Amino acid sequence: MSDIDLVPEKIRSLWPPVILMLLSAAFTAWAQRYGDTPRLMPTLAGVATTVLALLDLLSRFDNRLGAGLRLALGADFRNREMTHDPAVAREAGQIGWMVACVVAMLVIGILPAIPLFITLYMRFWGRQPWIPSLIAAFVVLGFVSVVFEVLLDYTLYRGVLFDPKGFHAW
Amino acid sequence: MGFDVLIDSMVSVFSSGSAIYVLLGVLLGLCFGVIPGLGGTTALALLIPVTFSMEALDAMYLAGGVMGATSFGGSITAILLNTPGTAPNAATTFDGYPLARQGKAGLAIGASATASALGGLIGLVTLLFVIPVARSVVLAFGPAEFFLLTMLGLVAIAVSSRGKLLRGLIAGGFGLMLAFVGTDTVSGELRFTLDTDYLWDGIPLVPTLTGMFAISQMIELGLKGGSVAGAVGDARQKISGVWDGVKAVFVHWPVLLRGSAIGTIIGAVPGLGGTVAAFMAYSSTVQSSRDPESFGKGNIVGVIAPESANNAKDGGSLVPTVAFGIPGSAETALFLGILVLHGIDPGPSILLDNQQEVYGLIVALTLSAVGASIIGLMFSRWLVLITYVNVHVLVPVVVTVSLTGVYVLDGKPGDVILAMIMGIVGYMMLRFDYPRLTLVIALVLGETAERSFHQTQMISDNDMLGFMAGRPQSLILIALTVLTLLLPALRRIRIAR
Amino acid sequence: MRNRFIRSLTVAAAALVACTGIASAEWPEKPITFVVPYSPGGGFDAYVRAVAPEMEKILGTEVVVENIPGAGGQKGASTVYRSDPDGYTIGIWNVPGLTVPQLLGKSTGYDLTDVTWIGNLATSNYALAVKADSPFNSLKELCSQGKPFKHSDTGPASTSSVTARVAMTLIDCPIQNVTGYKGSTDTIIGLMRGEVDATIKPLAQLLKYRKSGDVKILMTFEETRSAEDIPTSTELGYPDFANFDLRRIVGGPPGIPADIQEKLSAALLQAADAPSVQEWAASSNNALDPVGAEEASAIMQRLMDFYGSYKDVLAQ
Numbered sequence: 001m002s003d004i005d006l007v008p009e010k011i012r013s014l015w016p017p018v019i020l021m022l023l024s025a026a027f028t029a030w031a032q033r034y035g036d037t038p039r040l041m042p043t044l045a046g047v048a049t050t051v052l053a054l055l056d057l058l059s060r061f062d063n064r065l066g067a068g069l070r071l072a073l074g075a076d077f078r079n080r081e082m083t084h085d086p087a088v089a090r091e092a093g094q095i096g097w098m099v100a101c102v103v104a105m106l107v108i109g110i111l112p113a114i115p116l117f118i119t120l121y122m123r124f125w126g127r128q129p130w131i132p133s134l135i136a137a138f139v140v141l142g143f144v145s146v147v148f149e150v151l152l153d154y155t156l157y158r159g160v161l162f163d164p165k166g167f168h169a170w
Numbered sequence: 171m172g173f174d175v176l177i178d179s180m181v182s183v184f185s186s187g188s189a190i191y192v193l194l195g196v197l198l199g200l201c202f203g204v205i206p207g208l209g210g211t212t213a214l215a216l217l218i219p220v221t222f223s224m225e226a227l228d229a230m231y232l233a234g235g236v237m238g239a240t241s242f243g244g245s246i247t248a249i250l251l252n253t254p255g256t257a258p259n260a261a262t263t264f265d266g267y268p269l270a271r272q273g274k275a276g277l278a279i280g281a282s283a284t285a286s287a288l289g290g291l292i293g294l295v296t297l298l299f300v301i302p303v304a305r306s307v308v309l310a311f312g313p314a315e316f317f318l319l320t321m322l323g324l325v326a327i328a329v330s331s332r333g334k335l336l337r338g339l340i341a342g343g344f345g346l347m348l349a350f351v352g353t354d355t356v357s358g359e360l361r362f363t364l365d366t367d368y369l370w371d372g373i374p375l376v377p378t379l380t381g382m383f384a385i386s387q388m389i390e391l392g393l394k395g396g397s398v399a400g401a402v403g404d405a406r407q408k409i410s411g412v413w414d415g416v417k418a419v420f421v422h423w424p425v426l427l428r429g430s431a432i433g434t435i436i437g438a439v440p441g442l443g444g445t446v447a448a449f450m451a452y453s454s455t456v457q458s459s460r461d462p463e464s465f466g467k468g469n470i471v472g473v474i475a476p477e478s479a480n481n482a483k484d485g486g487s488l489v490p491t492v493a494f495g496i497p498g499s500a501e502t503a504l505f506l507g508i509l510v511l512h513g514i515d516p517g518p519s520i521l522l523d524n525q526q527e528v529y530g531l532i533v534a535l536t537l538s539a540v541g542a543s544i545i546g547l548m549f550s551r552w553l554v555l556i557t558y559v560n561v562h563v564l565v566p567v568v569v570t571v572s573l574t575g576v577y578v579l580d581g582k583p584g585d586v587i588l589a590m591i592m593g594i595v596g597y598m599m600l601r602f603d604y605p606r607l608t609l610v611i612a613l614v615l616g617e618t619a620e621r622s623f624h625q626t627q628m629i630s631d632n633d634m635l636g637f638m639a640g641r642p643q644s645l646i647l648i649a650l651t652v653l654t655l656l657l658p659a660l661r662r663i664r665i666a667r
Numbered sequence: 668m669r670n671r672f673i674r675s676l677t678v679a680a681a682a683l684v685a686c687t688g689i690a691s692a693e694w695p696e697k698p699i700t701f702v703v704p705y706s707p708g709g710g711f712d713a714y715v716r717a718v719a720p721e722m723e724k725i726l727g728t729e730v731v732v733e734n735i736p737g738a739g740g741q742k743g744a745s746t747v748y749r750s751d752p753d754g755y756t757i758g759i760w761n762v763p764g765l766t767v768p769q770l771l772g773k774s775t776g777y778d779l780t781d782v783t784w785i786g787n788l789a790t791s792n793y794a795l796a797v798k799a800d801s802p803f804n805s806l807k808e809l810c811s812q813g814k815p816f817k818h819s820d821t822g823p824a825s826t827s828s829v830t831a832r833v834a835m836t837l838i839d840c841p842i843q844n845v846t847g848y849k850g851s852t853d854t855i856i857g858l859m860r861g862e863v864d865a866t867i868k869p870l871a872q873l874l875k876y877r878k879s880g881d882v883k884i885l886m887t888f889e890e891t892r893s894a895e896d897i898p899t900s901t902e903l904g905y906p907d908f909a910n911f912d913l914r915r916i917v918g919g920p921p922g923i924p925a926d927i928q929e930k931l932s933a934a935l936l937q938a939a940d941a942p943s944v945q946e947w948a949a950s951s952n953n954a955l956d957p958v959g960a961e962e963a964s965a966i967m968q969r970l971m972d973f974y975g976s977y978k979d980v981l982a983q
Contacts, residue, residue, distance in 0.1 A: 016602045020340060027347050030362065038354035038361050041620040042347065049343030056336055074335030079466060082600045086393040091601075094392045095594055098385065101569055102590045106583055110574055118566040125392070126562025140567050144574055147201075152216045157577055157586075218707040219732065222716060312860050313847075353739070356847040358823035360773075367775050370738035440849060496852045510713040515952040517875035580706070580736060621847040628845045629817065629862040 007077040008085050012060055021053035097125055109159030111149075115141045173298065179529040183231065183537070191228045192534045195235015196541045202236070203243020206384030207572030207589070209256035209376070210240035212579045214504040218511065226512035227530050233508060234534020237501050239542035241444065241480040242286035246546065249278045249473070250556045251398060253387045253568065257379040258444030258480045260607050261452040265465060265472025272468055273399055275554045280415020281470050282477045283543035283550070285426055288419065289478030290539025292430035293437065293485025294532060297492070301521070304493035311439065313625035314638050318647035319439060320619035323446055325654050327608045330453030338608045341599065345609035348373050349616020356624040368584045377576045377589040378613065379445075382606050384572045385593025390600055392565040399557040412550050418470045425455055425471050426478045433479030437486025440498050441618045444483045449611050451479035457657055481539055492528060495520040505531060694754060694927050698729035702758035704743025706736040710953070711759050714788055714915055717947045721938035726930070738775070739824065740764055745776025752920045754927035757785060762914040762967070764826045766974050767981055773824075783923040784916065784967055786935045787958035791869040791913040793830050793888040794897065798858055799881055801865075806885060806903070809865055810840035817863040819854035820846045823983075827851065830888070830911040831867045833977045837907050858882065869913055870894065871952055888912070910973050916963055932960035 028046030031039045059069035070076045086094075101121075104113035115137035122133035148154045157163065183189050202213040213236045221229035244255030249266035262282065269278040300307060327342045328335060351362040352372030363369040391398070419426055429451040436447035455475035456465045465472050487498030495516035497503035506516045514524055521528060546553075556564070576589045599606050623634075630637030638644035701719055703712045715732055723730040735743035740761050747758035760782070768774040797803050809816040820828040823846055835842040845863050848854040851872060858866045859881050867888075874894065876882045887894060888908045890901045900908035917935055919928075938944060939957035948955045958966070974981070 011602055016604075017340075020344070024343065024347065027362075031350075034354075034361050035357060035359055037357040037624060038359045041616075041623065042350040042361065045343055045346035045350065045616075049340060049347065052336060052340045052343060056340060059336065069336075075337065077603055079334065080603050081605070082390055082603070084394050090393055091389075091597075094389050095597070097392075098389060098569060098590060098593065101566075102573065102586055105573060105577075105586060110577060114570045114574070117570055121566040122562055126560070126565070128560070128562055132563070136563055136567060140570060144571065148216075148574070148578060152220065154216060154578060156574065157581075157583055215707050218712075219716070308856065309860050312857070312862055353822070355822055358846070367738040367742060370741075371736075440853075494852065494856060496850070496856065504707070507707060507709065507712065510710070510951055510953075511716055513947040513950040515875070515950070517872075517952075518879035518881060519875070581734070582737070621849075625845060625847045625862075628843070 007080070010085070011077060011080070014057060014060055017053045017056035017060065021050055021057065024049035024053060093125070097121055105157065105159070107159050107161055109162055110156040111141065111145060112159075114144060175525060175529050176298065176532065179526070179533045180536075183530075183533055188228055188231050189537070191224075191231035192235040192537050193541070195232040195237075195534065196239045196538050196545065198232075199236040199239025199538065200243040200542055200545060202575075203240035203255045204246050205571050205575060206247055206253050206255055206568060207376070207380040207575030208578070209244065209575075210237050211376070211500045211504065212575060213240065214501055214508075215579060218504065218508060221508055222511055226509065226514060226527055229508050229512065230505075230527050230530040231534045233505050234531045235538045235541075237484055237505075238290055238481070238535045238538025241484075242283060242477070242539075242542045242546055245282040245286065245473075245477055245480070246279060246553055249282060250275055250553065251387065251391070251564065251568070253384045254379075256444075257375070257383070257610070258448045258483070259476070260379075260383055260445060260610065261448040261476035262473055262480075263383075264452065265467070265469050268466065268468035269470070269473070270398060270557050274411055274468065275399070275557055276411035276550060277415040277418070277470060278473050279550045279553065280412035280547065281418050281473045282415070283546045284416045284419040285429070285474040285477040286481045287540045287543035288426055289430045289433060290481035290484060291536065292427070292478070293434045293482030294536050294539075295485075296430075296434045296482075297485040297488055297532070300489055301492055304489050307438070308490050308493045308496075310643055313622040313629065314634070314641060314644050315647060316439060316441070316618055317622035317626055318638070318644055318651065319436075319442065320615040320622070322647060322651045322654065323442070323450060323611060323615045324619070325651050326450050326453040327611055329654060329657070330449075330456050334603065334605055337604045341604045341606065341609040342612040345612025346616040346619075348378075348609075349613045350620065355617070355621050368582070372617065373613070374580070374585060374588065375614065376579050377585040378592045379610060380572050380576050381589040381592025381594075382596040382599075382610055384568060385589060386596030386600055386606070388565045388569050389593065389597040391561040395561060397558050397560055398564075412547060415470065416547075419474055422471050422474055425474050428454060428458075429475040429478035430482040433482030434486035436479070437483030438489040438498055440490060440496070443499055443614060444480055445614055446611060447479045447483045447486075448476035449607065451475040454654075457654070462661075484535055484539075488528075488532070491516075492521050494518045694930065695726055695728040697755060698731050699726065699754070700750075700756045701730050701732050702743050702747045702756065703732060703734045704736065704740040704746075704758065704761070705734065707734050711761065711915060713951070714953065715759050717944050717953075718788065718935065718938040718941075721941040721944055722934045725934040725937050739768075741768065741775055741777070747918070748777035748782065748920055750920050752783065752922035752924075754919060754923050754931060757917060757919040757931065759788065760914075760916050760918055761826070762916055762970060763829055763974055764824075764913075766970060767824060767826075767829050770971075770975055770978055771982055778921075779967060780971060781921040782918040782967075783921055783928055784918045784963040785928060785931045785960055787914055787916045787956060787963045787966060788935070788939065789915040789954060790956040791871060791954070792893065793827065793867050793911050793913070794870040794873050795865060795867050795885045795888075796855070796858065796873045796876070796882040797865045797885060798861060799883050801883060803864065804883075804885070806838075806840070806905075810835075810838070812864075815841035815843040816865055817843050817845050819848055819857040819863040819866045820844050821848050821850060821854060822846050825851075826913050827854075827867050827869075829974070829981060832983070833974075833980050834867070834888070834905075834908055834911060836977065836980045838905060855882065871954060875952070910970075914966070914970075916967070918963075928960055 024046050031042035059066050059075040101117040118137035119133045122128040202208040240256050244259035245262045247253050247255040248259040248262040249270050252263050252267035254260045266278045352369050432451040433447045436442050452475050456462050487502050490496045490498040491502050509516050573586050576585050596606050626634050703715050705711050719730040719732050735746050750756035803809050818831050848857055854866050855876055870887050877884055884897050887897050887899050888911050889899050890909045936957045939955050
């Protein structure tokens with residue numbers, strides 16, 4: 001079949017629908033622990049999604065059934081939203097930076113984390129020169145502190161290390 | 171009729187110098203609107219303590235200024251960065267962003283500004299006409315209709331997924347599942363909470379939306395590198411097109427009217443909100459278009475429809491407020507909170523007792539809808555420059571500011587973590603081509619759907635269908651849902667022949 | 668407007684200095700945090716924001732209102748409960764909204780029996796209402812219609828739902844609770860739409876809808892009439908009903924020294940009497956019922972016993 005060959009192997013792999021099918025099946029099973037009223041809607045949604053994910057799985061096979069499902073259910077990949085295809089290592093790196101930003105905000109607080117993350121990200125992931133990186137970092141820090149801390153008198157999170165309440169604030 | 175009161179209020183805004191509060195609100199609203207993660211709700215929640223020392227009427231002007239400006243502000247980032255500044259702008263990204271990538275950001279912003287202003291005005295004029303009958307309108311719609319409306323919304327997901335029907339439905343299914351996390355409103359039982367009290371109140375919407383739309387988009391942009399507009403056009407082309415965008419709205423006036431009508435109606439239903447309104451406006455426009463294939467590739471109509479609905483919903487959300495003093499949206503709930511704080515007791519006679527404040531808000535919303543768009547148009551040539559900025563500057567700035575915004579709404583560190591989880595999930599959805607907006611729409615609709623389903627069951631003594639059959643307003647909604655389902659199928663058959 | 672960052676640094680430093688013992692003689696020497704366990708813009712929030720500026724004047728230190736919403740008020744409650752008992756963190760508590768989850772073992776992180784009570788700020792009495800053109804004119808008629816009467820509510824754990832279910836159990840009246848309404852106003856709208864037969868809600872709120880001609884109030888849940896033309900439950904022969912009310916009560920973590928508790932309590936009562944607060948209460952129809960620390964503790968004990976004896980009804 002030609003329509004499926006244009007899409008990178010990674011995207012049309014069988015794994016996404018398999019994982020989604022397992023997730024929705026697990027959710028359905030989990031819902032059965034609750035009473036009649038609270039489980040009714042979750043069960044309906046869970047079962048329906050499991051069936052849909054199964055159809056998604058079948059539509060990815062390169063046979064007549066798959067092609068038929070792709071046509072009938074609009075399961076092809078003609079209008080992909082994200083068209084570039086970065087390498088997995090780069091994706092992991094990018095997501096890693098994002099996670100590091102959240103961790104920094106939670107540990108040392110939002111205000112120090114902002115300039116730290118912006119500077120380091122721009123310098124080392126974005127390969128920007130030091131000066132613009134520092135300028136961007138402190139412009140954002142200034143904006144956030146003026147708007148929240150000064151104008152609105154709001155205390156931004158100080159981080160587990162500096163918040164007197166520590167983990168209790170969570 | 172309230173027009174004379176409206177004119178009085180309008181005059182007093184300018185004569186008393188209170189217009190400065192409206193302007194302040196507009197600027198704040200634009201600012202909070204533009205920044206992903208921050209929206210009208212956050213702005214108003216933060217302002218509540220600040221307004222304590224103000225006059226009640228000035229607080230209304232400020233609140234109205236903020237409310238009217240955020241949705242246009244949010245469309246700017248939606249168009250330029252594919253990152254809706256506020257959740258209701260999510261549908262604007264579908265055609266706004268492709269336009270920006272083609273170097274036609276000016277066109278899109280011009281259209282968005284005009285559609286926002288006009289949509290807002292249409293919503294408010296409708297409100298003024300509805301005020302005399304607002305009570306009967308609110309009383310006519312009960313749980314049965316709310317349930318049918320959510321079904322209509324879910325069906326709209328199915329038909330508007332632009333060639334991604336199956337994966338759109340799967341994403342919608344997961345949205346519903348997420349909506350069911352937390353306390354079941356009907357039975358009070360806790361579900362799917364992983365034994366953490368963080369999830370008792372369900373999955374919070376703002377962190378989820380920020381993660382899904384802003385964080386995931388920043389991950390994608392950071393991987394792509396370069397700048398949004400890329401190599402398209404040279405730097406001088408970028409400014410042009412704003413006036414063409416303004417004109418486009420008038421050329422496509424039926425789209426504007428339909429979008430505004432949908433926005434007003436959905437806005438009046440408590441619990442659905444702007445995201446659903448804009449999405450339904452978009453999907454109905456795609457559906458009734460002669461050329462549905464052109465959407466998602468930079469059709470200007472795809473910007474006009476959601477943006478007009480987006481601002482019109484503010485007028486609609488005031489219908490339950492003027493009728494009974496109940497909120498139609500998160501923003502109007504906070505507006506009522508400001509009134510309580512100022513020693514005003516919102517109730518069924520709010521329109522008689524607090525005419526000044528209500529009309530003050532309406533005036534502020536009117537001025538704000540127009541004012542925000544004018545300010546936006548004035549700055550549009552500079553705003554468009556964002557698309558030429560290296561993404562490695564944009565990404566860390568947007569990520570840090572939007573995560574800060576997520577924290578600010580409720581002051582919960584857990585929200586920041588949730589936003590990041592949703593960002594990664596959203597990126598995976600982008601990567602494997604599962605539409606994110608359908609998940610979000612289902613997440614918004616899920617709670618209302620479940621709640622009103624069980625309520626209808628209870629009040630009809632388990633004879634839901636019989637109950638609905640006796641209500642004309644229910645039957646109309648059923649007919650609309652069936653029509654929405656059948657139209658695309660009919661069209662496909664016609665094309666096939 | 669002071670910069671809070673510098674302030675919190677000084678606070679941290681002060682805490683380090685003072686950690687050997689609480690120097691209650693000079694209390695208060697730093698800002699007091701007043702926790703509202705709901706988002707800004709609600710009833711509890713409005714009460715606290717009304718009295719906080721006055722308490723600030725009386726105590727001579729900043730009183731910072733902090734909203735800690737979540738888990739139906741339990742998140743804020745447990746934050747207050749776990750904080751240091753130095754009088755610098757207090758909160759407003761929803762009773763019986765927080766009593767019932769504790770009795771059912773569904774609460775996290777707080778125990779109402781050892782909270783240091785500072786004072787009761789407001790008490791709302793309940794009333795029973797039907798639609799303005801309803802055929803029902805008394806509770807008896809509602810109970811004897813041959814099927815359970817439908818009652819509108821937000822959720823089974825809400826204070827008015829607890830009131831309705833316990834009260835109707837007391838008199839063996841069959842009731843079907845239609846839950847899931849979005850707020851107490853919405854439950855009244857549901858009544859007006861004809862979805863339910865009756866609703867039990869705070870009297871002050873129902874009076875507004877009676878004024879607009881939307882509902883008919885059959886009786887109030889109190890001993891002596893607060894509205895001249897509405898009979899009370901006691902008059903109508905339901906003496907137990909007067910026990911039900913909604914309290915906005917102020918308290919701090921267990922173990923606040925008695926002298927600080929006394930200072931806070933006096934400040935709260937004085938603030939509630941301040942002209943600005945009185946004016947706010949009158950114009951916004953938010954009645955005040957200031958009661959000191961000792962009496963508040965006694966009320967809490969009584970309510971705990973009262974609701975505790977209906978555990979089986981609450982668990983349904």
